Amino acid sequence: MRAALTFTLDLEDHREHRAAPARYPAITRELLPWLAELKVRGTFFVVGEVAAAEPALIREVAAAGHELALHSWDHTPLTAITPARFRDDTVRGRSVLEDLSGKPVQGYRAPIFSLTPASRWAVGILAELGFRYSSSVLAAPHPLYGYPGLPSAPFQWPEGLLEIPAPLARLGAWRLPYLGGFYLRYLPLPLIQWLRTRAPRDELPWTYCHPYDFDVDEAFTPIRDAALWVSVLLWCRRRGTRGKLARLMADGCAPPFAEQLARGDFAQAKTLP
Numbered sequence: 001m002r003a004a005l006t007f008t009l010d011l012e013d014h015r016e017h018r019a020a021p022a023r024y025p026a027i028t029r030e031l032l033p034w035l036a037e038l039k040v041r042g043t044f045f046v047v048g049e050v051a052a053a054e055p056a057l058i059r060e061v062a063a064a065g066h067e068l069a070l071h072s073w074d075h076t077p078l079t080a081i082t083p084a085r086f087r088d089d090t091v092r093g094r095s096v097l098e099d100l101s102g103k104p105v106q107g108y109r110a111p112i113f114s115l116t117p118a119s120r121w122a123v124g125i126l127a128e129l130g131f132r133y134s135s136s137v138l139a140a141p142h143p144l145y146g147y148p149g150l151p152s153a154p155f156q157w158p159e160g161l162l163e164i165p166a167p168l169a170r171l172g173a174w175r176l177p178y179l180g181g182f183y184l185r186y187l188p189l190p191l192i193q194w195l196r197t198r199a200p201r202d203e204l205p206w207t208y209c210h211p212y213d214f215d216v217d218e219a220f221t222p223i224r225d226a227a228l229w230v231s232v233l234l235w236c237r238r239r240g241t242r243g244k245l246a247r248l249m250a251d252g253c254a255p256p257f258a259e260q261l262a263r264g265d266f267a268q269a270k271t272l273p
Contacts, residue, residue, distance in 0.1 A: 002196060004254040005179070006206035007035070007042030007245075008135070010109065011061070012075050013050055014212050016221050023218055024050070024211040025057050031214060032064050034242065040249055043256040045071035045109040045135070048093025055100055062101040067256030069107030069135075070094050077145070078110050078119035078136075087125050094129070106258045110136035113166060113177075114145045127159035132261055135206075137165040140175030153202035156271040164257060164266075167205045169195040179248075180208035185237045189244050196248075202268075206257075207248065213241045 009031070013024055035042070044066050051058045062068055073089035081089070094105045108131050115122060115136035126134055134157075139150040152168045152175075169178035176183055178195055184207065199205060212218065216239045223231045254260060 002199070003201075003205055004252050005249055006204070006254045006257060006260070007040050007249065008109075008206050008208045008257075009042065009044050010071050010208060010210050011044050011046040011050055012071060012111075012210060013047065013053075014210065016224055020221075022053075023215055025054050027211040027215050028057060029060065031211075032060060035066075036064060038246060038249055038253075040253045041065045041067075041256055042253070043067040043069050043107060043135075043258070045069045045107070046097060047071045047075050048073035048089065048096055049075075051093070051096045051100060058097065058100045062103070067107070067258045068097045068101050068103070068105060069109065069257070070097060070105055071109050072111050075111045077112055077114035078122050079114055079116060079145070083121050083125060086122055087129070090125070090129060106132040106261070108134050108136065110134070112145055113138040113142075116145050116147050123157045123161055124159050127157070127161045131161060133162035133164055133257060133266075135164040135166075135257065137163055138168075138177055139165045140168055140177075150272075151270070153200065154204050154266050154269045156269050158272055162261065162266055162269060164204055164206070166208070167199060167203050170198065171195075177208075179205060181210065181213060182234065184209070184244060185213060185241055189247060192244070192248065207245065209241065209245070213238060 013022060044061050046058060046068055070093045073093045097105045108126055113136060137150055138146045139152045140146050141148050152165050154162060154164045156162055166177040167179050168175045178187055178192055220235050222228060
């Protein structure tokens with residue numbers, strides 16, 4: 001029997017120009033009753049600056065039964081900051097989330113899955129700060145960030161931190177994080193469902209999204225320092241996101257990551273040498 005999906009959302013502000021109105025608060029508030037109707041509670045990985053700017057929104061997410069986890073302070077990739085800044089930013093971001101929810105923040109997700117061999121140092125800092133798990137690894141080659149050679153199933157780093165890698169589709173030599181973001185929007189639903197049937201039994205299936213993945217009314221804005229086709233690709237095919245997710249989650253969803261950890265679901269996770 002296939003493992004149930006876990007719903008996760010990266011709550012971030014993707015605006016190119018801060019003078020433009022923020023759209024993520026309204027989109028997130030639209031998602032909360034939709035998730036409640038589906039009886040889905042998930043893990044919201046929140047950027048610290050977003051939490052500081054929209055405290056009422058973060059309280060609403062927590063009050064709806066979702067777990068709050070940290071998604072960095074300002075969405076800077078790990079490879080672009082120093083360990084000292086990472087530590088300070090992580091302490092600050094977690095403090096904001098804990099103050100708003102009144103609950104401990106146990107999880108961390110690096111921006112753009114930027115936990116790579118070059119930023120391996122972040123694992124030790126997260127463990128020292130008391131985080132229980134990370135969901136920051138894409139265990140395959142990728143044009144942006146990847147960590148080939150790591151397991152795609154949950155595992156323990158030697159420092160004691162649990163890692164919950166992105167689930168990967170296997171299409172020949174290709175490894176794709178097919179259950180989230182760009183891939184979820186563009187791959188046909190029957191293909192996604194078929195890929196799920198071929199997933200390894202020890203791999204944990206979770207889907208990751210962003211508020212903009214659901215924002216069908218957002219005007220097109222070119223992304224700075226990116227080719228035009230990249231901007232178009234990231235803007236298109238948002239209308240079907242809710243329908244795909246509803247179908248994928250129709251058989252029920254697993255609880256947030258922290259609850260799975262508390263009930264011992266990761267007890268068999270192997271420790272890396």
